[in-house]
Amino acid sequence: MTNRDLSEPGRRGPGLALATLLAVVLGALAPAAAQARPPRISEPPAIDGTAQVGSTLTAQGARWDGKPEPTATWQWYRCDSPNGGTRACQAIQGATGTSYTVGPADLGTYLRVVLIVRNEDGWAWASSAPTAAVEPAPPAPDPEPEPSPSPLPDPTPPPVPRETTGPVPADTVEVRGEAEALRKMSPAPVVRIRGRLTRSGARITLLTVRAPRGARITVRCSGRRCPARRWARSSALTRVPRFEAAFPAGTRLVISVTKPRRIGKHTLIVIRRGKAPTRLDRCLMPGTRKPVKCPAV
Numbered sequence: 001m002t003n004r005d006l007s008e009p010g011r012r013g014p015g016l017a018l019a020t021l022l023a024v025v026l027g028a029l030a031p032a033a034a035q036a037r038p039p040r041i042s043e044p045p046a047i048d049g050t051a052q053v054g055s056t057l058t059a060q061g062a063r064w065d066g067k068p069e070p071t072a073t074w075q076w077y078r079c080d081s082p083n084g085g086t087r088a089c090q091a092i093q094g095a096t097g098t099s100y101t102v103g104p105a106d107l108g109t110y111l112r113v114v115l116i117v118r119n120e121d122g123w124a125w126a127s128s129a130p131t132a133a134v135e136p137a138p139p140a141p142d143p144e145p146e147p148s149p150s151p152l153p154d155p156t157p158p159p160v161p162r163e164t165t166g167p168v169p170a171d172t173v174e175v176r177g178e179a180e181a182l183r184k185m186s187p188a189p190v191v192r193i194r195g196r197l198t199r200s201g202a203r204i205t206l207l208t209v210r211a212p213r214g215a216r217i218t219v220r221c222s223g224r225r226c227p228a229r230r231w232a233r234s235s236a237l238t239r240v241p242r243f244e245a246a247f248p249a250g251t252r253l254v255i256s257v258t259k260p261r262r263i264g265k266h267t268l269i270v271i272r273r274g275k276a277p278t279r280l281d282r283c284l285m286p287g288t289r290k291p292v293k294c295p296a297v
Helices: 014-035
Strands: 037-043 046-048 056-060 063-067 071-079 089-091 099-101 110-119 122-127 190-197 201-210 216-222 230-234 237-239 246-248 252-258 264-270 278-284
Touching: 037 110, 046 110, 056 110, 063 110, 063 122, 190 264, 201 252
Parallel strands: 037 122
Antiparallel strands: 037 063, 046 056, 056 099, 071 089, 071 110, 110 122, 190 201, 201 237, 201 246, 216 230, 216 252, 252 264, 264 278
8 A cells, every 4th residue: 555645735635624623612612711701899898877776778779790690699707807808708698689787796796798799700709898886776755744743632640550560561652741742753864875795695885864953873884793792872863974884694783763742764675695694674653662563654
């Protein structure tokens, strides 16, 4: 058999055919490769809204591009510090939308939102700036002061039956001499407390008591880390920095406001672990220390 030189002009051997095929394939792939672009975020997200328990925050203003069109996902984070970056943050479970409603667990922390964009050519991410420290929900507006009732006539106390024995109940109010009626203080006392949760309980960052002139404010603390067991002062508006501190779970703070011949205010605050402190507001009848349900006077 005669060997032929397949490289002669005018003849197409296997080497030339393979080169032609590769040129065709690469030529077809070149436009697709040139069009694909990994995602790029040109504007990071910003958070709109007030960092306050109960309010809703919204991520907005982010811009990105890429080919094919990237898909975007969101994740909200709770951070211990405004300057620690995402390393000091923890992802909030279930918070994967463009909006987030601030909850009690966020009190005192800083919130961020992270945007992640992906396509088949790659991915990119960007974080928003942190919010201010989350504040408590705004207090309910103070009730309008009720008009004082007209004085009651001097009552005559009924005689105590001879067969009655034992001490007089502590919550019994004996009226002597000049007639006096049970009246609420005006303006009504207001106790405001602000703080954030800690690992062992809560830190109180602000404690104020508004009281009418001539009233006496008393704060009692029971627990392992009380800065003082008792504090008292006569003042119309008082900030109590002594009790603006970190308290472990189980600590009890009792704030009372009293004034002669007036119904006093009794506020009990109990520190809890992992939850917002409980608060119970009741009344103190004149001459007693036992809190009771406030009367409709």
